[in-house]
Amino acid sequence: MSKFADAIPAGVVAGALRFAFGLPKPLRRLITGPPIVVDGQRLHPEAQLLLRLQQLGGQEWRTDTPAANRAALSRSNLLVAGPPVPGVAVRPVTMDGVRGRLYTPHGLAAGSPLLVFYHGGGWVSGDLDSHDNLCRHLAVEAGVRVLSADYRLAPEHPFPAAVDDALTAYAWAAAHADELGADPSRLALGGDSAGGNLAAVTALHARDEHGPRPVFLLLFYPAVDATARRRSRDLFGDGFFLSDEKMDWFADHYAPQREVRADPRLSVLLAEDLSGLPPTYLATAGFDPLRDEGEAFAEKLARQGVPVVLRRHEGLFHGFANILGVGGVFREAVSEAIGALRTGLALANARQDVPETA
Incomplete structure (x- = not known):
């Protein structure tokens, strides 16, 4: 700039x-x-x-x-997020040392689903403020409470600090869902870019540790493999907001020791077993260096039996979820994801209501 x-x-x-x-x-x-x-x-x-x-x-x-x-x-x-979305109460939350922000739509009854959301920014930038309007929008339009987690950033706190904070935030949310006004049996995880990475990693950890499992996973253009360069990195590596150079710069700050980049807590695509993860909506952007790895992750989820909807927004670039204040196509893409979230949470509720047969 x-x-x-x-x-x-x-x-x-x-x-x-x-x-x-x-x-x-x-x-x-x-x-x-x-x-x-x-x-x-x-x-x-x-x-x-x-x-x-x-x-x-x-x-x-x-x-x-x-x-x-x-x-x-x-x-x-600030330039593209638009004016603050009205109709939502916002309050700070501290989750065992991790700062957070709870968004509750006006008039929403207690016992609603809760979306734990991790912001993007390459594990180096982004915070509660950078994704404030997106979280407001998700809460109001989906009719859910949203808990945004502000994890530690690199290079001051390299991998796996962000993962540790993401796990802490989710465990805290599960343990304190009632006092947040949420239904502990209807927790969802979501995030964009680096935050999408943390959401997927957290879901995998919840499965492996036999803790409270999220019922839905909402991923916007997640980073899922720090070990490989796919074709989209070459096709869209310059001129479309997120560049190939930026991706290398972020990885070098977050995981400067290259040998750790194959760790599934970073490169979640490399996890051998993804079965048992929750139903997932994964949105990619056509003009995004991360397009191909996100789509490879969705394809692997599907092969291993996870219900997944993959949606490529061909004409958009990385970061579209935060662009709520200009144009219409960006907001339309987010609205589609919100529709998927509402449907996924409704189906999860319906599954819980089905009586067990003898």
Whole structure:
């Protein structure tokens, strides 16, 4: 991000973005240029416009230092997240040392499902604030309580610190569900990117440790294999928000010792047995370096008997779940995931209500 771009108040830039998205289509096409088609997919015009405006405005997600990366992600989210979603009560929670934030839609009765959510940011950036509006949106639209967990970040706290905090948060949520107003038998796990990684790892741990199992897994473009470069890393490694260079930078900060990268607590795709994981909705973005590993994970889940819905949003790029304030296609993609979450939780409730036969 340029110094000039840094000096412009985020509210001013956000307003300019909304103005640009409100322009007539012919004017927007002049800004974006010719359509971008890669691997038989066309970048959605709204996605292309946002990337072009970020490029013109110098709004880059920097990776020169962790502090700069965190500041840039925070600013980027302020620009695209939109105004705070109303209709939800928010309060801080401490989970055995892990900070969290509980979102409760107004009027939601006690005994609702609870979604434990882990934010993305490459295990280096992101926090409760960066994903605040997404959690508000998930809570209100899905009609569930959402508990957002703020795990420790690398490089100050490298692998497996984030995993340890994710496990602690889920165990605490399961043990304290009643006092949160939630049904302890209807816990779901979710996350985006690095947070999707932590959600999947936590679900696997819950199965192996015979603890309270989540009934649903909601994953947005998860990172699931730090040991291999797949074709999407080459196809979409530059120019589509998350880059190949950034992925290497994140991995080097989170797991600088390469020998640990095959650990299933990081590369969950490499876990030999994924059977017994909860029904899963996994969304990938077509123009995402992580596309292929996320889809490989969904395919492995299906082969091992896990009910899974894989949805590739061909025209979108990594990070779309946080883009609720501009355009419409990003919000539509999140709405589809919310529909899957509502359905998955309803089916879990129906399974619990079926009486046992002799």
